[in-house]
Amino acid sequence: MRALPQRLRGGLWIAASAAGFGAMAIFAKLAYAEGVGLETLLFLRFALGGACLALILRWRRQTWPAPALWPGLAAMGGIGYVGQSYCYFAALRHASAGLTAVLLYLYPVLVTLLAALLGRQRLSGRKLLAVGAAFVGTLLTIGGSLAGTPLGIGLGLAAALIYSVYILAGERLTARAGALASAAVIMLAAAVVFGVLAFHAASPWPASLAGWAAVLGIVVFSTIVGMVGFFAGMAKLGAADAATLSTLEPVVTLVLAALFLGEVVGGWQLAGGALILGAVVVLVRSPVMPERRAG
Numbered sequence: 267m268r269a270l271p272q273r274l275r276g277g278l279w280i281a282a283s284a285a286g287f288g289a290m291a292i293f294a295k296l297a298y299a300e301g302v303g304l305e306t307l308l309f310l311r312f313a314l315g316g317a318c319l320a321l322i323l324r325w326r327r328q329t330w331p332a333p334a335l336w337p338g339l340a341a342m343g344g345i346g347y348v349g350q351s352y353c354y355f356a357a358l359r360h361a362s363a364g365l366t367a368v369l370l371y372l373y374p375v376l377v378t379l380l381a382a383l384l385g386r387q388r389l390s391g392r393k394l395l396a397v398g399a400a401f402v403g404t405l406l407t408i409g410g411s412l413a414g415t416p417l418g419i420g421l422g423l424a425a426a427l428i429y430s431v432y433i434l435a436g437e438r439l440t441a442r443a444g445a446l447a448s449a450a451v452i453m454l455a456a457a458v459v460f461g462v463l464a465f466h467a468a469s470p471w472p473a474s475l476a477g478w479a480a481v482l483g484i485v486v487f488s489t490i491v492g493m494v495g496f497f498a499g500m501a502k503l504g505a506a507d508a509a510t511l512s513t514l515e516p517v518v519t520l521v522l523a524a525l526f527l528g529e530v531v532g533g534w535q536l537a538g539g540a541l542i543l544g545a546v547v548v549l550v551r552s553p554v555m556p557e558r559r560a561g
Contacts, residue, residue, distance in 0.1 A: 273502065276502030280511040283491065286491035287496075288517070289483070290487075291523070293481075294484065297481055300473070300474050301470055302470060303469030308351060311488070311489050313453075315485045315489035319446060319450035331444070331451060335443045339440075339443060339451040343454070344455040346432035349428045356421050359418070371404045374400060374512065377506050381434060381504070399542075403513065440497045445501065514542060
């Protein structure tokens, strides 16, 4: 059977990642309804996810990253992922969910622009159009009230910026270490930090079967599939295109919320989803522009 083109394979990996991350809001709402604390939820997410990946590495007889790569990967998890998560969830206390989500999904635009500024990727008119379409589609898809305080707006922007730097910093590092091994180290580093936070906050643990099921859903689909899929796709597409393609996430969340939570999907949201899907098709079919050479 003929092998799929590299960019198409990368796009499929990102689509799987977006589906996993997009389902996280649904699992999180179910977990919160069962009384699971935020810090405990995040600790279990990264601790169980990292442990599962460690077992998979052992089963597949894959090696852990070289010692020289561990500090960078640990910083991605213990600083980058933790910082982004903290800013995002803190922003929700000072701004509407719609505004916070819109601010977070500025990151594909930031990644693309920062990658161009760093000389990692040249921007074509087609790619700029796709990035713009994906962002406008995100605005339409999320919808809702856009009210927020200056603090909430600042935290939301910080979440987007931290995540953008996290992606660019990890683009080559995770390619050297491998998607699976990188995700394992990053998750375990984040688990250590969230474990300390959960202990000090005396955050509640799951007390029911439904609570544990929601937590495991986040671990398997929204962590393992989400992170490994993103790193695998980024290795084939580059950070900028991978970030833009990941704007599929709010579309997935929207569909799942309508199916499982009874939320209504309006015409503007359908139009936004169509714009995002169109941008995905354009990016997957676009040739890779060579990096600019210094001097």
